[in-house]
Amino acid sequence: MATKSSSSLPASALSGAGGPAPQYLKVKTHLREGIAGGRWRPGERLPSEADLTEAFGVSRMTVNRALRELHQEGLVERVQGVGSFVAQLHRIASTLTVRDVHEEIAARNHRHEASVHVLETLRADAGQAALLGLRAGATVFHSVIVHRENGIAIQCEDRLVNPACAPDYMDQDFARITPTHYLLEVAPLSEARYTIEAAMPGALEARLLGMPRGEPCLVVKRVTSSQGRAVTAVRLVHPASRYLLEGSFQA
Amino acid sequence: MATKSSSSLPASALSGAGGPAPQYLKVKTHLREGIAGGRWRPGERLPSEADLTEAFGVSRMTVNRALRELHQEGLVERVQGVGSFVAQLHRIASTLTVRDVHEEIAARNHRHEASVHVLETLRADAGQAALLGLRAGATVFHSVIVHRENGIAIQCEDRLVNPACAPDYMDQDFARITPTHYLLEVAPLSEARYTIEAAMPGALEARLLGMPRGEPCLVVKRVTSSQGRAVTAVRLVHPASRYLLEGSFQA
DNA sequence: TAGTGGTCTAGACCACCTT
DNA sequence: AGGTGGTCTAGACCACTAC
The missing domain is CATH 3.40.1410.10 (Chorismate lyase-like)
Structure with a gap:
């Protein structure tokens, strides 16, 4: 029921000026940096949504958004009933823009x-x-x-x-x-x-x-x-x- | 409180076999087809989240996901405090994959x-x-x-x-x-x-x-x-x- | 049976823009 | 002031997988 600002952890007070830094971005950045830095190797299993929910003290929907966006960006593979994994980056699929x-x-x-x-x-x-x-x-x-x-x-x-x-x-x-x-x-x-x-x-x-x-x-x-x-x-x-x-x- | 299946509209019973067809996808498809079909022209304003929430009988988070993904795909521009608009597609930004x-x-x-x-x-x-x-x-x-x-x-x-x-x-x-x-x-x-x-x-x-x-x-x-x-x-x-x-x- | 992700709700607070 | 999008919550039901 209680929202972020009325709970025990007012996140907006913790972050500096210039933008509250959304929670889902913190989770996303944490995972992205771990992947780029080699903490989790391609094919390796990432923490579950429940793990991240607890670790960051946020709701599951917030963690879910972070993981879903990483999946859309091709960095993470997700399998229902199994877990989330670092994508095999072999198929790089770089993108190139063709503009007017x-x-x-x-x-x-x-x-x-x-x-x-x-x-x-x-x-x-x-x-x-x-x-x-x-x-x-x-x-x-x-x-x-x-x-x-x-x-x-x-x-x-x-x-x-x-x-x-x-x-x-x-x-x-x-x-x-x-x-x-x-x-x-x-x-x-x-x-x-x-x-x-x-x-x-x-x-x-x-x-x-x-x-x-x-x-x-x-x-x-x-x-x-x-x-x-x-x-x-x-x-x-x-x-x-x-x-x-x-x-x-x-x- | 009540979830979809205990409310008055059991969406899963309305959709045919082979998958319940998520609600956010219905909203997304509706908007995508309207844009591709010319119902909303580039630069034109789309229905607000509140409008779509009512029209589809779903929660705002569900509508928000549909619009957010369309934005990520470059089809929709969103301005806080103003509304959602069909993107000017002039900068086509096609993507090209370079693979192994x-x-x-x-x-x-x-x-x-x-x-x-x-x-x-x-x-x-x-x-x-x-x-x-x-x-x-x-x-x-x-x-x-x-x-x-x-x-x-x-x-x-x-x-x-x-x-x-x-x-x-x-x-x-x-x-x-x-x-x-x-x-x-x-x-x-x-x-x-x-x-x-x-x-x-x-x-x-x-x-x-x-x-x-x-x-x-x-x-x-x-x-x-x-x-x-x-x-x-x-x-x-x-x-x-x-x-x-x-x-x-x-x- | 227990754990995982996929989806959804009915609220909430906030920043922002228009009036 | 009122509408808009941006984010977040604390639950929920479901399908799927593994044991």
Whole structure:
């Protein structure tokens, strides 16, 4: 019945200023540091919820939240009726974020410019139609835009758009707003599939990017769907010497 | 006081066989489908916890868990004292998993083979030492291993190892167990940093991979740390024609 | 039978924001 | 002042596993 503040241990009085430091975070940090520090090895069993409840003097729900979040983060495996264990980290599963190029450049406090080289309506061939789940010969929008960071071309964006999802696509000013940004406004994202690969640039791409033909590119292909319907398929070509993806993983 | 089963709404009797379908999941699914279906647009305000508590006839903690998990998944933004909102999905933040090559091949039900081409102790030059946080001239282990999937070379793994973290590295049989797997056992992972880029193969790499010099490669560089100490730095080179990274994102 | 995690309740206090 | 989310409690019932 009694809540934390009326019980014998006023936790908020124990923690310093700047934030009471939630109890579940204390438990979580304790376990995370123990795992990272090797106190519990991969596969080893962690203290039970009951153990932690007693050790930290908190309720079981609080301990449960700490363990559940560690499980969601992939650090802990849980088996009903058995216990909680340190996850085998062999399947690391680092995560990498692929962001809208405008936001990515803005985050570096650099200047973003976009130039529109193609903005047209065309009849999809078989391959293009398949990407968007349309029949061959269907009308689709097509744009080719080069993005520059502080004046240097870093991405050539070749995009097909399903007109049914974005009928006003051809009327936008893509020098001011990226297609990604516009499309996410008119068609709420529900699913995306993508690949990342290395490739040599095509003749047009090399010319637009101002790069030598012999230099490789990092190519991201992505198909985005909204409400189960393919909205757009894009091929993002980046000169290898000017662009790389990076990320980090923290246990 | 009364729990679900003794109250007026025995939820477990309402749901079919195969699992009671937790209440928090019903709330979560309802919101997720509404967001994906466009019922609530990005930036729009969602029903409050109190609203959902009443609408679903569950406790606030249950509704809170649903909203909290949607927030953790990036679908919902929450502002204390204001409300919950559909997240602006502009920063897509897709996640990409980078896995141990053995598990990756095994997951495709293919055969994995590894051949060890270099396994040596050497004195680190300035660049190598910097990667591992050691002084120039320090002793490090060095291995070059080619991984094959069903007989086709898909990865050349060039690795430096900090001897202080894995003193028995030179005694392992890396035709049977991958260095990644071994290192994660002896030094629990706590942090990894990596980059992904396109590049042309070096002469040695092209020869080991059996690929033409003119074909580009997808290169993953990764530095892994344990307890704040760099354990290993690796360069993974993949022929562009035989390897790509793929992933998906679901709202 | 005893221990484990999975879920849920009906309250509570708090910080925060809007009015 | 009133609504919002952030956290926490002291129980509860259940499914599952191990002994």
